[in-house]
Amino acid sequence: MKTRYLIAALTTVGALGVTSCHKDKKQAEEGPAKIDVAEAFTDSVVLHKTYPGYLTSSTVATVVAQVDGRLLRQRYESGKYVTKGQPLFDLDPTLYKDAVERAEASLASALSTRDYAKSHYEAVKKAFQSEAVSKMEVLSAESSLATAEADIKDCRAALHTARTNLGYCTITAPVSGYITECKYDVGNYINGSGAPVEMATIYDNDTFSANFEIEDSQYEKMAGRTSGIGSPLYSDIPLQFREPLLHKYTATLSYEAPAVGTNTGTILLKGRVKNIDNELKSGMYVTVSLPYGVDPDAILIRDASIGTDQLGKYVYVVNDSNKIVYTPIEVGEVYRDSLRIVNKGLKAGDKYVTKALLTVREGEEVQPVITK
Secondary structure (H helix, E strand, C coil): CCHHHHHHHHHHHHHHHHHHHHHHHHHHHHHEEEEEEECCCCEEEEEEEEEEEEEEEEEEEEEEEECCCEEEEEEECCCCCCCCCEEEEEEECCHHHHHHHHHHHHHHHHHHHHHHHHHHHHHHHHHHCCCCCCCHHHHHHHHHHHHHHHHHHHHHHHHHHHHHHHCCCCCCCCCCCCEECCCCCCCCCCCCCCCCCEEEHHHHHHHEEEEEEEEEHHHHHHHHHHHCCHHHHHEEEECCCCCCCCCCCCEEEEEEEECCCCCCCCCEEEEEEEECCCCCHHHHHHHHEEEEEEEEEEEEEHHHHHHEEECCEEEEEEECCCEEEEEEEEEEEEEECCCEEEECCCCCCCCCCCCCCCCCCCCCCCEEECCC
């Protein structure tokens, strides 16, 4: 049995040797293998540095209750869009309707008293001209009229307050936006007169602010190379999210903090982001690719042509003798989605392998085919 296995093994090895010989012979007859290559080239590239950040809505408004009363009704659907002035909640208005009626009655009484005081004052003045009354009586009637006028102002102010409080029983949206669920269930008693009670929050998701912090040294580089946040360089800052979204987003730098944080050595920057189809949400984490300068002669190659091993990044270069050379490189950022900046290891015009990276080997002679 062992003899059979040995013979079979020898037969297999022999067959492989014959196949390999045929393959080498075929390659020798056909010449070097054709390999797709491209040439490294230069271009003017805007340089970026990435920073972690987060989004906040341009406007966040808290919906509050400002009077006391039992919550009778919620008029909106949680999470939906509401418009400014839209009724959201109804509180029991009974006490405040009564207060309005009392204030109206007090005002009517004050008006009546004022009318009487005015008539009395006019009568006393005429009587004084015929010396039928004393000067003191005239002054007393004048004082009564002034008091009645003041009472009317007080009553009108009280009526205004009563009507305002009655209006607070219907809680409306202070701004337009997407609203959270209510913090209280219908039937709960709300004590809003002592201090406003937060009922819900509205987020205006039309425009966001991308907030991030950069080192003060990096800010100095920006300030030295550009005209600041008004520079066109900062009008389309690329943004990336943890997971790819349906739309691509950029920010326009709109704010820089007036001071550097002494504890962190960083400065806060903000950029405006236009939301598309309500895809973005406040609080989302974002990576900001902040431009900080321009390299007019950046070396560029195809990003897909770069390999990675234990030593780092590399490409296979085809030298002047059409032989493969393993070439370590140092890379920068991605440019236009498919290209990569090479900081060290290549020069413009170098030919590098674009395909079949796993089939070529160091020192192999090839027939390069330049592709665009």
